[in-house]
Amino acid sequence: MTTSLDPFPWDTEDLEPATPTPAPTIPAEAPLAIQVTRYQCPHCRTTRSKKTAATAHISRCWKNPAVRTCKTCTHYEPPGDGDQCIPGRACGCNIYPESCNAEADIPEDRPAVHCPKWEPRED
Template sequence: MTALPVILQVVRYRCPFCTRSRAKKTVTEQHIARCWHNPEVRSCKTCVHYEPAEEGPYPEHPGWPESCGAEHDITAGIATGCPQWEAK
């Protein structure tokens, strides 16, 4: 008798704003409430002032880190709930 593969179906819940997925619906709902790509969170990633990181023009150049055009310091991390946030 030959062993056959068993079909296993798994339910996952994915954030509608990014690619993250989780096995638990409540954990995914918590993520959505703080997802940087969710415009309701008012994070840097959805703001018109956000300037993404850029690679340098040649390998020896370190490039430029992500920054804020409204002069907020985001070197410590992406901000949420910014009073100067404007939708992209």
């Protein structure tokens, strides 16, 4: 028997449990494999997506001996890295800028190119 205060005026024992509606299945799509061609400089690991851009880079690459830059010259002295000469203490005694032993001027923002004092470095 139900009363007016009963929140469920119907007999809840006669109700069937609700069946959840299954979510629709979406077929999983596999990613597509594509092949991309990149052009890499033979002197450094720089790559370009266009062959013309890679060719232009090679003609000015700092590691290309044909460009005659400081990086490929026997007179080039790389900058000091500031490694510790006393274990456990950074003394800074070997921090120095890059230089040229042939006394050629090296720009501050890039190596010199087509240097008249350039000589090939033996690696």
